[in-house]
Amino acid sequence: xxxxxxxxxLAGLEDCEVAGPEAIAEFRRIVESVGAKHGLVAPLxxxxxxxxxxxxxxxxxxxxxxxxxxxxxxxxESQAYRDIHSAxxxxxxxS
Numbered sequence: 001x002x003x004x005x006x007x008x009x010l011a012g013l014e015d016c017e018v019a020g021p022e023a024i025a026e027f028r029r030i031v032e033s034v035g036a037k038h039g040l041v042a043p044l045x046x047x048x049x050x051x052x053x054x055x056x057x058x059x060x061x062x063x064x065x066x067x068x069x070x071x072x073x074x075x076x077e078s079q080a081y082r083d084i085h086s087a088x089x090x091x092x093x094x095s
Contacts, residue, residue: 006035007074015078045083048073052080052087 009031016024048069055065062084069080 003040004074006031006038006040011074011076011079015076045086048075048083049086049090052083053090053092056084056087057092 010028013024013028013031019027051072052065052069055068056062060068062081065084065087066077066080069075069083070077075083
């Protein structure tokens with residue numbers, strides 16, 4: 001399995017509206033299991049959220065944060081904005 005295919009499958013799950021949350025979670029586990037057999041590991045949402053928070057703390061515009069998330073983690077625009085939203089819920093560290 002190629003990394004881009006792996007990431008595309010995982011990103012597609014984020015936008016899936018056909019199945020319920022349990023089915024999506026089970027399919028995610030299957031995809032991650034197959035990816036692990038091929039040496040691929042899914043970037044954790046916590047990593048994406050923390051990266052977004054770091055960029056937001058640097059006062060980068062959201063569109064730039066979105067672009068960097070998409071480039072670094074090979075995720076779709078909608079997932080990048082969800083990660084930015086999650087990052088905005090984290091109280092920034094005092095400077």
